[in-house]
Amino acid sequence: MHVLITGGVGYLGSWVTYELLKKGHKVRIYDRLCFGKPEKAEWLSHPNVELIEGDIRYWQKYPDLFNSIDVVIHLAGLANDPSCALCPITAKEVNTASTVELARQSSQKGVKKFIFASTCAVYGKGVGDWLDEESPTNPWSMFAQTKNESEKIVLSLGHNQFSPVIARLSTLFGYSPRMRFDLALNLMTAMAKTQGTIEVHGGGQQWRPFLHVRDCARAICILTEAEQSMVHNEIFNIGANELNKRILDLANEVASLIPDTKVEILKEDEDWRTFRVLFNKFASRFSFQPEYKIYDGVQEILNWFHQNPSEEPFSEKYINVFRFKQLKTIPVSEGGEPTAPRFIPLAKPILGKEEETAILQAIRSGWLTSGDKINAFERMFASTVGAKEAVAVSSCTSAIHLCLVEAGVKAGDEVITPPITWVSTINTILNMGAKPVFVDVDPITFNINPELIEEKITKKTKVIIPVDLAGHPCELEAIQNIAERYNLHLIEDSAHALGATYHSKPIGSISERTCFSFYATKNITTIEGGMITLSDPEKARMLRILATNGLTDTAWDRYGRSAFYRPQELVSAGFKYAMSNVSASIGVEQIKKLSTFNSVRQRLVQRYYYSLSDIDEIILPKTKEHVQHAWHLFIIRLDTKKIGKSRDEIAFMLRQENIGTGIHFYGVHLHPYIQQQCNVSPESCPVATQISNEILSLPLHPELTEENIQYIVDALKKVIYYAKH
Numbered sequence: 001m002h003v004l005i006t007g008g009v010g011y012l013g014s015w016v017t018y019e020l021l022k023k024g025h026k027v028r029i030y031d032r033l034c035f036g037k038p039e040k041a042e043w044l045s046h047p048n049v050e051l052i053e054g055d056i057r058y059w060q061k062y063p064d065l066f067n068s069i070d071v072v073i074h075l076a077g078l079a080n081d082p083s084c085a086l087c088p089i090t091a092k093e094v095n096t097a098s099t100v101e102l103a104r105q106s107s108q109k110g111v112k113k114f115i116f117a118s119t120c121a122v123y124g125k126g127v128g129d130w131l132d133e134e135s136p137t138n139p140w141s142m143f144a145q146t147k148n149e150s151e152k153i154v155l156s157l158g159h160n161q162f163s164p165v166i167a168r169l170s171t172l173f174g175y176s177p178r179m180r181f182d183l184a185l186n187l188m189t190a191m192a193k194t195q196g197t198i199e200v201h202g203g204g205q206q207w208r209p210f211l212h213v214r215d216c217a218r219a220i221c222i223l224t225e226a227e228q229s230m231v232h233n234e235i236f237n238i239g240a241n242e243l244n245k246r247i248l249d250l251a252n253e254v255a256s257l258i259p260d261t262k263v264e265i266l267k268e269d270e271d272w273r274t275f276r277v278l279f280n281k282f283a284s285r286f287s288f289q290p291e292y293k294i295y296d297g298v299q300e301i302l303n304w305f306h307q308n309p310s311e312e313p314f315s316e317k318y319i320n321v322f323r324f325k326q327l328k329t330i331p332v333s334e335g336g337e338p339t340a341p342r343f344i345p346l347a348k349p350i351l352g353k354e355e356e357t358a359i360l361q362a363i364r365s366g367w368l369t370s371g372d373k374i375n376a377f378e379r380m381f382a383s384t385v386g387a388k389e390a391v392a393v394s395s396c397t398s399a400i401h402l403c404l405v406e407a408g409v410k411a412g413d414e415v416i417t418p419p420i421t422w423v424s425t426i427n428t429i430l431n432m433g434a435k436p437v438f439v440d441v442d443p444i445t446f447n448i449n450p451e452l453i454e455e456k457i458t459k460k461t462k463v464i465i466p467v468d469l470a471g472h473p474c475e476l477e478a479i480q481n482i483a484e485r486y487n488l489h490l491i492e493d494s495a496h497a498l499g500a501t502y503h504s505k506p507i508g509s510i511s512e513r514t515c516f517s518f519y520a521t522k523n524i525t526t527i528e529g530g531m532i533t534l535s536d537p538e539k540a541r542m543l544r545i546l547a548t549n550g551l552t553d554t555a556w557d558r559y560g561r562s563a564f565y566r567p568q569e570l571v572s573a574g575f576k577y578a579m580s581n582v583s584a585s586i587g588v589e590q591i592k593k594l595s596t597f598n599s600v601r602q603r604l605v606q607r608y609y610y611s612l613s614d615i616d617e618i619i620l621p622k623t624k625e626h627v628q629h630a631w632h633l634f635i636i637r638l639d640t641k642k643i644g645k646s647r648d649e650i651a652f653m654l655r656q657e658n659i660g661t662g663i664h665f666y667g668v669h670l671h672p673y674i675q676q677q678c679n680v681s682p683e684s685c686p687v688a689t690q691i692s693n694e695i696l697s698l699p700l701h702p703e704l705t706e707e708n709i710q711y712i713v714d715a716l717k718k719v720i721y722y723a724k725h
């Protein structure tokens with residue numbers, strides 16, 4: 001038979017592999033090797049053994065894993081209570097989600113039998129004196145819960161060609177080439193040997209079934225070879241009736257075998273987990289009898305001490321929970337565990353019941369594109385930012401484009417803009433046949449440097465587009481002065497800056513035209529959407545016309561309840577850029593939440609400052625005194641020289657730690673296409689060029705928790721530390 005065994009170099013797995021080889025089977029081992037490869041298991045180099053190093057969570061990396069496999073023995077997982085209690089999310093992911101996924105794959109890939117190593121701990125606070133496979137389970141720990149849950153799902157996957165088998169294992173003991181000292185008997189023997197006292201936790205009256213690891217390996221081998229009909233969709237308790245012991249009795253038995261050993265019952269809470277298990281089903285069906293006794297286990301452990309006099313048994317190498325704690329401090333790239341158990345995204349749209357109801361109402365009204373919600377949203381928005389006019393459009397990109405058209409920009413004109421911006425700002429200029437002229441950015445705020453604007457103004461210059469990067473307003477006063485002096489139009493790209501103020505005036509109420517974005521990740525969202533605010537009603541009227549194909553009326557104007565029908569007039573070559581009524585209905589609800597969203601962002605940013613300020617390799621963003629930041633993004637700058645790794649390498653390592661990051665932005669002037677089109681070089685904007693490879697946006701959104709921030713900070717510290725060493 002060809003057997004795939006997960007955890008095949010583990011405490012039990014090493015012996016299972018040994019037994020399988022002895023019987024002439026071919027074995028493919030899939031194991032993370034997080035305790036290294038056991039030196040004393042020479043059979044792991046047998047020609048019938050193929051060893052694949054990998055984690056059960058990431059089996060997809062090995063698409064051929066199940067090829068030609070008849071039986072899967074799934075042993076890998078977080079193997080005891082303390083390891084699972086460390087992080088329940090990881091416990092569920094490793095023990096349940098991955099198990100279910102492996103079983104599904106096995107079934108799909110033609111594997112005939114899937115033996116799942118569960119635990120008698122699923123009986124937990126045992127319901128009844130003696131527990132057999134028919135007894136109700138009552139898992140009492142995270143470990144037992146994850147196993148119990150997996151059992152149920154794995155069994156539900158059984159069908160004619162695919163037989164799940166559940167092996168509920170006793171607590172194992174004895175020697176294995178991959179030793180463990182966190183198993184009761186091994187631990188007690190080690191305590192007796194090293195300190196002369198066996199400490200008994202949880203009162204000592206609790207029952208547990210025990211089994212020697214080699215007997216268990218033999219039992220697994222029996223299940224592997226058993227006829228399908230003997231094991232199909234069956235649960236088997238694996239152990240021996242006579243090896244059920246009260247913990248205190250076990251301690252006394254071990255103590256009796258090691259001279260001068262005391263037994264001490266620690267005064268602490270009673271251990272609720274007590275289960276005395278019957279093993280008749282497996283014993284009678286397969287005539288199974290254990291070969292090893294408690295005595296044998298103790299002698300083996302004593303022998304281990306004899307052979308390894310300088311080894312420390314209570315170390316990461318032998319105690320699972322210590323090793324998992326240690327793995328958390330090691331980057332994933334070095335074989336460690338991710339700092340954050342779940343992926344923390346850079347940004348996240350926050351939509352609630354209110355938005356859901358609003359969308360439904362808009363859909364049911366039949367007014368999907370134009371409609372009354374647009375006007376309502378425009379009015380609410382204008383009043384929020386203190387603007388006289390607000391024109392809702394399909395995106396901030398279309399907002400900028402419309403403003404350029406309305407400002408009369410023609411082919412060959414020049415438009416001044418910073419290179420640290422989203423490509424939309426530049427694309428809109430290029431698409432009009434105009435030329436973007438890049439002005440370098442301020443090294444503190446990364447916004448356009450007003451002192452460098454004038455030298456770039458020519459006769460062809462028509463417009464300045466400053467960008468309020470991350471939500472920090474530009475130096476609008478200086479920029480406005482220049483615009484007035486040279487008779488230039490000003491289109492402020494405030495895609496990030498909704499809620500920001502400049503000298504106490506809200507962004508949206510200052511520039512001749514201000515463009516906002518409601519893209520999914522912005523401070524508020526309409527899924528896609530944008531807004532232009534301005535003070536001139538005539539310009540606003542023209543922008544509306546341009547946004548609706550150059551027509552004077554929308555469908556709502558023509559056919560709405562209060563419409564007065566008249567032929568519509570085409571007054572300009574327009575665009576189809578108006579916001580939809582469904583989007584506006586979301587906007588109406590989102591704008592009500594803006595101040596709450598922004599104050600949460602503000603609070604989270606304070607947490608970042610508090611936790612990151614002592615990291616020398618990071619430069620934190622600075623806010624000018626006369627502005628209020630909208631904190632759309634939290635952009636840090638990495639001192640890559642001190643760190644010794646590139647920003648992209650750090651971002652990749654953080655991704656492995658389950659932390660999403662972003663780059664806002666890689667200088668547009670660095671794209672070869674733009675260099676060709678606009679005749680720019682990296683040297684033309686040296687600050688932008690340098691920061692393009694140093695800036696990194698950390699996650700920031702209103703549902704980010706303080707715990708998330710702690711994970712992000714820990715991950716940053718971890719990857720920077722490792723990068724430097």
Ligand SMILES: Cc1ncc(COP(=O)(O)O)c(C=O)c1O
Binds near residue numbers: 395467516517530
């Ligand atoms: C600075 C900047 N300008 C313009 C835009 C375009 O916004 P939209 O996606 O709404 O078109 C973005 C989008 O992220 C942006 O970051």
